[in-house]
Amino acid sequence: KEHPFERIYVWKFSRFARNQQEAIVYKNLLRKIGVAVKSVSEPIPDDHFGTLIERIIEWMDEFYLINLGAEVERGMTEKVSRGEPAVYAPFGYLNAENTYIIDEESGAANVVKEIFQRYADGEKQRDIAISLGQKGIRTKRGNLPENRWIDYMLNNPAYIGMIRWSLEGAKAVSRRDYKNENIMTVAGHHTPIITSELWEAVQTRLAEQKKMYAAYAKKGQPVEYM
Numbered sequence: 001k002e003h004p005f006e007r008i009y010v011w012k013f014s015r016f017a018r019n020q021q022e023a024i025v026y027k028n029l030l031r032k033i034g035v036a037v038k039s040v041s042e043p044i045p046d047d048h049f050g051t052l053i054e055r056i057i058e059w060m061d062e063f064y065l066i067n068l069g070a071e072v073e074r075g076m077t078e079k080v081s082r083g084e085p086a087v088y089a090p091f092g093y094l095n096a097e098n099t100y101i102i103d104e105e106s107g108a109a110n111v112v113k114e115i116f117q118r119y120a121d122g123e124k125q126r127d128i129a130i131s132l133g134q135k136g137i138r139t140k141r142g143n144l145p146e147n148r149w150i151d152y153m154l155n156n157p158a159y160i161g162m163i164r165w166s167l168e169g170a171k172a173v174s175r176r177d178y179k180n181e182n183i184m185t186v187a188g189h190h191t192p193i194i195t196s197e198l199w200e201a202v203q204t205r206l207a208e209q210k211k212m213y214a215a216y217a218k219k220g221q222p223v224e225y226m
Helices: 020-032 048-081 108-120 125-134 147-154 196-216
Strands: 007-010 036-039 093-096 099-102 162-166 183-187
Touching: 020 036, 020 048, 048 162, 048 183, 108 125, 108 147, 108 196, 125 147
Parallel strands: 007 036
Antiparallel strands: 093 099, 162 183
16 A cells, blocks of 8 residues: 555556456556556546546557467468478577578587487487586576477477477477377478488387376376486
8 A cells, every 4th residue: 555656657558468357457456546557658538538548448459469469370370381480490400581500500400419319229318318418518598408308309390301380379389289280390491400210210219108108197298208
């Protein structure tokens, strides 16, 4: 109840909340303690008519954002259908105009080859991650390698020249639900880092590991191979 201000100024009402429902809830909470929310570029009168105008503006802003999101999603899906990436380049690659290029200078591409080969040869994901960390290898975010990072890499078809895109946005892939029917995979324009033969060998072992650990996995959760 004690607050050092009486008004919150925003450039547009759309900058205050993500949708109209949130805007109404939080504005009411603020109003109860005597704090008003004002738009600099959308001045409205302080009466019932002004409240109506404010609700209309909020509804129009929310509709615009929903429509914009759908248009962006459609555009990115169309981009992927042409074999062009719509996301940041995975480890081992760099972003270029409408494609990926192999990151030869940093040696990341060689790390990718090493990971795939060692896993195909029978090493465990965690053991690979630990040894890479001990050699000073770090992810693109600067973190130590761990088995989830290895698993994501081994399931990423970008390394054989493909582009993967979830029609649900990032949801399906972020859940590591790689077999989701809403994930599209098309041939990209970038150069593969590993061979199709090595990819198939890795996928065969991943499938075997999945069967082996399936009994211990929680329903609906991805299996992590130690």
